[in-house]
Amino acid sequence: MESVGRGWSGAVELSVTVDGSPMRALAYPAIVGTPEPGDTVLLNTTAVAMGLGTGGYALVVALPDRLPPDPPVVEGPGHMVKARYAPQQVTVLGVDEQDSPHHAVLASDASLDGMPVVVADLHSALPAILAGVRASRPDARVAYVMTDGGALPLWFSRTVATLRSSDLLVGTVTVGQAFGGDLEAVTLHTGLLAARHVLAADVAIVAQGPGNLGTGTPWGFSGVAVGEAVNAVSVLGGRAVGSLRISSGDARERHRGVSHHSLTAYGRVALAPADLPVPMPLPTELAQRVRDQLAELPDRHRVIDVPLDGLDEALRALPVKLSSMGRGLDEDRVYFDAAAVAGRHAAAHL
Template sequence: MYTELETRVLDIRFEDEEIQHLTTDKGAGRALLYKRMTQAVKVGDRIVVNTTATELRLGTGGWDIVRQVLSRKEEQWSTSDPQGHIMKARYTPVQHSVLTVESQESEFHGVFTKPFSLAGSPVWLAELHSMVPLLYYLTQQLNKEYRCCVIFDDQAALPLMLSEQLRVLHQERDFTSITVGQAFGGDYEAITIASALQCAKMIVKADVIIISVGPGVVGTGTSYGFSGMILSHWSHSVSALDGVPIWIPRMSFADKRKRHYGISHHTVTPLSQFTFEKAVLPLPYMAKSQRETVLSQLNKASYRVQHDIRFAKQDDVSHHLKNALKQATMSIQTMGRKYEDDPIFFLAVAEALRVGLELAE
């Protein structure tokens, strides 16, 4: 399915170097324009917007996407740095080149011609985009000097500038992003997870390295048809580079869907069936009944290797977590739920960070 329509720009509600938020007279009534792929517009311009996601009423599809500006007749239009030759969104009408850190043209090229090891460093694996700002503000609670680097894979939104949370985080001194694969818009661009890890360690010199995705993950209610299956690939890449993969469990006792209640099968399935190198799975302090539920779920799984599964014996994180949520510039939610609605999700992220930092020491 593909749908589009012609509409007119009524207002520019937000604009920065990368994006415009527009009010339009048709469709969803609001549209996103990515400046690296479409020339910026003014009020009154006629545009063509892709309405597919809004027609389907997708969770993250509340915006139409500008595909073409009709009222501008420039014969040639270009943007961005022409140095790079690695294509993103390859072989689509919006393909564009970027300068990746590994490229021969890059000032960092020499770094990637040398052997590399994570040398026992922890790397946190975060299935959901909502985990990213939470992790950052938690690191700042624990140590304001920590440099946090997030590697964004292409299993969800490709343009990083879609995320309002990331537009805020990119203003923070100690936050850095790397976009990998077909994802684009990070502080650094990389071709693979492995070289992004090398960049995070050797160039960014990050204290906390996280692998995650942008907003808009996919799930189908099936055994293997969900974005989180990529976690096993991330875990193997970290292990192959002599790092310690720290799986952040997706947990909920508010989600009514059986597959996400307790510890989500989005964590258990890729960890148990598809991960062949040992990983660490920290679990937060829970009430007895909750612990028994999660333990039962874990015991029913069939594992390829014996993982390091750690149940917290006491609550060492809720104080830091509450302070982190207060520090956050924007409200942090997951599936529309705040901390008060589903505390275990937030506590699981905090405990995973604590355990990983403890291992690093």
């Protein structure tokens, strides 16, 4: 390893040399220890070899010459294993397990008490949704519930680290196999309840971590979980707000206008109703296409026009860079507008 670069909550960038060539790497100190210049590092270079954009780091598996000390063998809180049966599985204290101080509330017949929950396909929608909430309700307590469809360690997200350190998020919950949040939960259901009753959130945002997976098939994409999230919100007595994935900049036909991801998740997977905010005005070349696409959704959903007034300033004031599929705010404006109006609509129900 040549040098240690920038770090953020839970992660640190490294400059390493592999077969004489420089390479960017990422380490999670809680798992592998704290790297130092000159360390030998054992790397997983899959993402680099594949040329991945979001996840294009070599990942540090171990510092073989300077392993972290073994954890003490004690009986203590924390029996929830995540990334189960992978070599780097982690043991955490689940907010819903018996040793948790919050077990009683999660074991009760608690509900979301009508809390608005914004669900989104892509991690990149998170800051734009948050901008929309806070543009209308700057005092709102917003929690992020990260599912396991993308990155498993929340530590991978610089966006979340910045939003958290800027006090724009009151806390994070990682659910399923995802880990690294302020709270850990077994399922999306207990994660949502923890956001409401432990973090005292007014609004929750549910999205996968960075690095979604899609195959160009009707059902083979990680964002199908958006529909399942709508169902969970309904079962728990919350108000589901769908952040529509709308694009004018994506060259792929299946993602033009309203993405087939949104149409499938809300149209065929979500069996409970959701509010589906649409930014107004839409770009002229997209307006009719979006209307036609949304008209095909089941009538249990509520398609709602939401004005964009003031949201440009809110989006540009965020402390993080807006980017989705390599496109920024000015390259695919409608994508971020759609996420922002979802946040604005959620705030209207506080």
